[in-house]
Amino acid sequence: MNKHVDVLIIGGGNAALCAAMTAAEAGAKVFILESAPKAYRGGNSRHTRNFRCMHSEPLSVLVDSYSEEEYFADLMKVTDGKTDEHLARLAIRSSEECLPWMQEHGVRFQPSLSGTLSLARTNAFFMGGGKSLVNAYYRTAQKLGVEVLYDAPVSHVEVNGDAVTWVDYEHKGQTQRVHPKAVIVASGGFQADTDWLARAWGPAAKNFLIRGTPYNRGVVLADLLEQGVQSVGDPTQCHAVAIDGRAPKFDGGIVTRLDCVPFSVVVNKDAQRFYDEGEDVWPKRYAIWGRLVAAQPDQVGYVVIDAKSLELFMPSVFPPIKADSIEELATKMGLPADKLRETVDNFNAACGDDKNFHPTELDGVSTTGISPAKTNWARPINQAPYYGYSLRTGVTFTYLGLKVDENAQCSNSNGPIKNLWAAGETMAGSILGQGYLAGYGMTIGTVFGRIAGREAAKHAK
Amino acid sequence: MQSETIQKDLQVTAHLDEARRQLDICNACRYCEGYCSVFPAVHSSRSFATGDLNQLANLCHNCRGCYYACQYTAPHEFQINLPKALAEVRQDSWEEFAFPQAAARMFQRSGVVLAIATVIGLALLIGALKWLGSAGGEGFYASLSHNMMVAIFAPAFLFPLFSLGVSVKRYWQATGGGSVRTKDIVDALQSVFQMKNLAGGHGDGCNFEDEDRFTRARQMAHQLIMYGFLLCFAATSVGTLMHYFFNMPAPYPLFSLPKLLGVPGGIMLTFGTVWMASLKLKADKELGDVSAWGGEMAFILLLGFVAFSGLLLYVLGTTALMPSMLAIHLGAVLAFFLLTPYSKMAHGFYRLASLVRDAKRKNDLQQQ
Numbered sequence: 001m002n003k004h005v006d007v008l009i010i011g012g013g014n015a016a017l018c019a020a021m022t023a024a025e026a027g028a029k030v031f032i033l034e035s036a037p038k039a040y041r042g043g044n045s046r047h048t049r050n051f052r053c054m055h056s057e058p059l060s061v062l063v064d065s066y067s068e069e070e071y072f073a074d075l076m077k078v079t080d081g082k083t084d085e086h087l088a089r090l091a092i093r094s095s096e097e098c099l100p101w102m103q104e105h106g107v108r109f110q111p112s113l114s115g116t117l118s119l120a121r122t123n124a125f126f127m128g129g130g131k132s133l134v135n136a137y138y139r140t141a142q143k144l145g146v147e148v149l150y151d152a153p154v155s156h157v158e159v160n161g162d163a164v165t166w167v168d169y170e171h172k173g174q175t176q177r178v179h180p181k182a183v184i185v186a187s188g189g190f191q192a193d194t195d196w197l198a199r200a201w202g203p204a205a206k207n208f209l210i211r212g213t214p215y216n217r218g219v220v221l222a223d224l225l226e227q228g229v230q231s232v233g234d235p236t237q238c239h240a241v242a243i244d245g246r247a248p249k250f251d252g253g254i255v256t257r258l259d260c261v262p263f264s265v266v267v268n269k270d271a272q273r274f275y276d277e278g279e280d281v282w283p284k285r286y287a288i289w290g291r292l293v294a295a296q297p298d299q300v301g302y303v304v305i306d307a308k309s310l311e312l313f314m315p316s317v318f319p320p321i322k323a324d325s326i327e328e329l330a331t332k333m334g335l336p337a338d339k340l341r342e343t344v345d346n347f348n349a350a351c352g353d354d355k356n357f358h359p360t361e362l363d364g365v366s367t368t369g370i371s372p373a374k375t376n377w378a379r380p381i382n383q384a385p386y387y388g389y390s391l392r393t394g395v396t397f398t399y400l401g402l403k404v405d406e407n408a409q410c411s412n413s414n415g416p417i418k419n420l421w422a423a424g425e426t427m428a429g430s431i432l433g434q435g436y437l438a439g440y441g442m443t444i445g446t447v448f449g450r451i452a453g454r455e456a457a458k459h460a461k
Numbered sequence: 462m463q464s465e466t467i468q469k470d471l472q473v474t475a476h477l478d479e480a481r482r483q484l485d486i487c488n489a490c491r492y493c494e495g496y497c498s499v500f501p502a503v504h505s506s507r508s509f510a511t512g513d514l515n516q517l518a519n520l521c522h523n524c525r526g527c528y529y530a531c532q533y534t535a536p537h538e539f540q541i542n543l544p545k546a547l548a549e550v551r552q553d554s555w556e557e558f559a560f561p562q563a564a565a566r567m568f569q570r571s572g573v574v575l576a577i578a579t580v581i582g583l584a585l586l587i588g589a590l591k592w593l594g595s596a597g598g599e600g601f602y603a604s605l606s607h608n609m610m611v612a613i614f615a616p617a618f619l620f621p622l623f624s625l626g627v628s629v630k631r632y633w634q635a636t637g638g639g640s641v642r643t644k645d646i647v648d649a650l651q652s653v654f655q656m657k658n659l660a661g662g663h664g665d666g667c668n669f670e671d672e673d674r675f676t677r678a679r680q681m682a683h684q685l686i687m688y689g690f691l692l693c694f695a696a697t698s699v700g701t702l703m704h705y706f707f708n709m710p711a712p713y714p715l716f717s718l719p720k721l722l723g724v725p726g727g728i729m730l731t732f733g734t735v736w737m738a739s740l741k742l743k744a745d746k747e748l749g750d751v752s753a754w755g756g757e758m759a760f761i762l763l764l765g766f767v768a769f770s771g772l773l774l775y776v777l778g779t780t781a782l783m784p785s786m787l788a789i790h791l792g793a794v795l796a797f798f799l800l801t802p803y804s805k806m807a808h809g810f811y812r813l814a815s816l817v818r819d820a821k822r823k824n825d826l827q828q829q
Binding site for chain 1: 485486488489490491492493494495496501504507526527529530531532533534535536537538661662663665673674
């Protein structure tokens with residue numbers, strides 16, 4: 001088959017589309033291979049909701065200002081310094097010009113959502129969420145002449161010395177081959193391949209839930225790493241948070257989050273507490289709880305709250321399990337009833353004066369004399385009805401990826417591969433060594449998608 | 462009959478449960494907050510009683526922005542289709558609040574029954590012309606005397622108004638309305654006159670005739686119909702005043718208030734309904750109440766027919782075709798009026814009530 005392609009883009013999410021539009025605007029003939037069917041196009045971008053953006057004055061829906069230094073400091077805090085400063089600052093600095101570019105390409109923003117006021121200054125929310133961004137980009141890309149094929153997973157990218165020579169993909173049960181002048185990999189991480197995840201993390205990973213698309217299976221990533229393309233990021237690590245244990249195995253997205261942990265006691269399947277539930281506000285702790293739950297037997301936790309806390313957090317997607325006594329709740333959740341009674345009694349006895357209780361700030365209302373202590377929001381669990389949720393580890397993304405330079409270009413031991421670039425989640429490990437900052441994934445995808453599109457189009461000319 | 466009622470009740474409950482299931486998911490997500498008035502109202506609540514669901518369903522203008530933006534639509538197991546779920550609850554609510562209910566159950570969903578009612582309206586008027594004739598008036602009244610027209614149309618106008626009054630009162634009670642400020646009404650009218658809820662929050666319009674593409678086509682077609690209708694209504698009202706208070710009976714010349722209002726109104730209404738019907742043919746039926754599609758389409762066509770026959774009557778007013786045209790136009794108007802509380806036309810009244818209710822909710826919050 002002699003299909004003429006200047007720039008082939010593997011993947012169909014935010015980074016892929018930003019690259020496609022940029023390359024098409026530079027005059028390249030662009031072809032997108034999206035492994036998902038049309039209904040599931042867009043990878044994890046479908047589940048995103050905002051874009052973290054530097055700005056020196058109010059910009060679109062963003063209030064006040066957010067400087068490069070503050071943005072970088074926020075990033076360093078969550079990654080504990082494991083950050084490539086040069087690339088991180090490049091992404092941050094470019095984010096400001098990205099926002100108007102996104103609007104020109106069809107994205108619409110809305111003010112920060114109810115319950116997310118803390119992000120009104122730093123994160124621009126997409127009207128309708130990430131899928132509406134993806135929809136708008138597909139419309140714009142198609143207007144620019146970009147060709148898109150759905151249900152077309154790439155099976156092999158042939159790297160020969162310092163260049164990609166061809167790409168194979170499956171479509172309608174047949175293998176097709178293209179010989180593009182340039183290739184951009186924007187096909188995400190490998191978290192949806194639970195076997196790979198179990199090999200990397202250990203067998204416990206089989207019990208993890210995958211918060212995003214089932215199509216990020218890392219096929220292209222593995223294929224390129226096997227051929228000696230340079231990798232980055234800890235291959236054993238993934239970003240995970242604690243979510244509603246009843247969430248679907250894949251694709252549960254935002255709604256499966258549970259914000260009630262700070263007002264609860266959390267026990268494992270033996271009805272034992274294992275960590276300070278009130279250590280910090282939830283947005284700063286849900287990632288830690290993803291790991292904590294992963295370390296418990298069967299990788300499951302159980303949250304118990306009482307009637308007075310029910311309306312202190314965002315509503316959950318599934319209604320909580322409800323009971324008139326702790327014993328009944330334990331039975332309904334499959335926990336040993338006497339053990340849970342004992343744990344709750346001990347906890348209640350350790351609670352003291354709670355008249356300074358304040359649900360939205362660190363109130364210092366803590367327990368005394370138990371281990372682990374609860375250091376904020378410690379109020380006794382004693383007001384029926386009681387409510388329970390199960391907690392499981394939900395994987396957001398993996399860190400292992402393709403190492404890129406400031407031009408989003410990939411390399412192998414011989415140096416840069418002259419026609420291979422990467423953008424988005426698949427190279428985010430080049431910037432983020434650990435942790436995560438809300439909305440930064442979309443910043444990396446947009447900035448490096450545009451860079452990759454520009455460079456690939458330049459090469460293809 | 463008994464089992465039919467039970468079946469209907471079961472279906473209504475199933476629709477309410479489905480809407481509740483979906484709204485719980487929406488409430489945990491909130492991505493659509495900026496699209497329309499529905500989502501801020503949803504997010505202000507943690508659980509949804511039947512009255513809340515009726516209010517949200519009537520507040521939804523079926524712009525479909527949320528459907529195409531949703532990451533949880535089928536084939537996802539959450540199977541979100543909020544425009545459809547709310548359309549079904551909305552349709553049920555119109556049948557529930559209508560007076561008498563049986564009339565709404567008969568006409569809301571069936572285009573065929575609505576068409577039959579129109580034909581009966583036409584036949585009655587042709588019969589009236591043929592058998593009652595004129596008492597020697599001029600112009601249109603040479604065909605049917607003014608008094609006879611009033612005798613037919615006054616009840617046909619007043620009864621639907623009374624019926625709608627009952628319905629809106631029932632709606633208001635069911636949604637826990639209570640007392641209203643002037644500001645609530647002003648806010649609601651502003652929303653109607655700009656059709657804010659079909660603007661998508663960003664002003665690009667809604668997703669209707671071409672999947673996820675935002676266009677203002679439906680918003681504009683709706684406003685052509687609404688303003689066209691209001692102009693025609695104003696023309697008739699002015700004509701009535703001129704007849705009774707200024708002794709100036711119809712027909713009126715082109716440069717008279719009734720014509721200056723009525724002719725542009727009729728043209729807008731005619732174009733608006735044709736445009737709306739063509740958009741509706743392109744739109745995905747599955748994002749609305751599928752069972753009501755026929756009734757809705759028939760209503761749009763009836764409204765268009767009223768407008769078009771009115772324009773024709775004006776053009777043919779001095780020819781021998783006038784008496785037949787008059788019968789056809791007045792017959793269509795008669796059917797339209799009588800069906801108003803039981804057809805899609807009723808949506809305007811419920812929608813306005815829901816917008817006042819929502820404005821009250823927002824203004825209450827601001828006062829706190």
